[in-house]
Amino acid sequence: MSTLEEQIDIDVPMDVAWDSLHRMETYPRFVDGVRGARSEDGIRTSLDVETGGRLRQFEAEITDRAKENVMAWQTTSGPDLAGTFSLLPIDRGHTRVQARIEYDPDTVKETFGGPKGFAQATAIERLVRDDLEHFKELTEQQR
Numbered sequence: 001m002s003t004l005e006e007q008i009d010i011d012v013p014m015d016v017a018w019d020s021l022h023r024m025e026t027y028p029r030f031v032d033g034v035r036g037a038r039s040e041d042g043i044r045t046s047l048d049v050e051t052g053g054r055l056r057q058f059e060a061e062i063t064d065r066a067k068e069n070v071m072a073w074q075t076t077s078g079p080d081l082a083g084t085f086s087l088l089p090i091d092r093g094h095t096r097v098q099a100r101i102e103y104d105p106d107t108v109k110e111t112f113g114g115p116k117g118f119a120q121a122t123a124i125e126r127l128v129r130d131d132l133e134h135f136k137e138l139t140e141q142q143r
Contacts, residue, residue: 004128045060061074
């Protein structure tokens with residue numbers, strides 16, 4: 001498994017960032033490739049993801065460690081992916097969002113296509129950074 005860690009500082013209080021992170025229906029607005037997202041019961045989430053020109057459905061399970069301000073997730077169908085989003089207060093009006101993604105490069109290549117090795121890792125890093133930037137923009141606009 002490979003691990004990717006990225007972070008971004010956003011200009012909203014931590015509770016606003018936490019609420020925005022849990023609004024699954026907004027994921028298509030900031031996660032590249034996600035065309036639809038539905039929370040089944042607050043724990044299970046269904047994602048419609050466009051990969052290689054095809055729409056695929058992935059299921060994920062989400063667990064919160066609210067006291068630690070951590071949202072953890074893992075796919076239960078589709079590629080084997082897992083990760084966490086940790087929120088850290090910078091001050092009363094600013095929050096650091098840390099994303100940690102664990103993935104198998106071969107599985108990601110089979111599922112999503114694209115290059116292998118270093119080129120793939122660079123592409124995944126860029127994608128996660130872009131998604132975090134879009135999350136920042138969306139969350140700061142909604143406050």
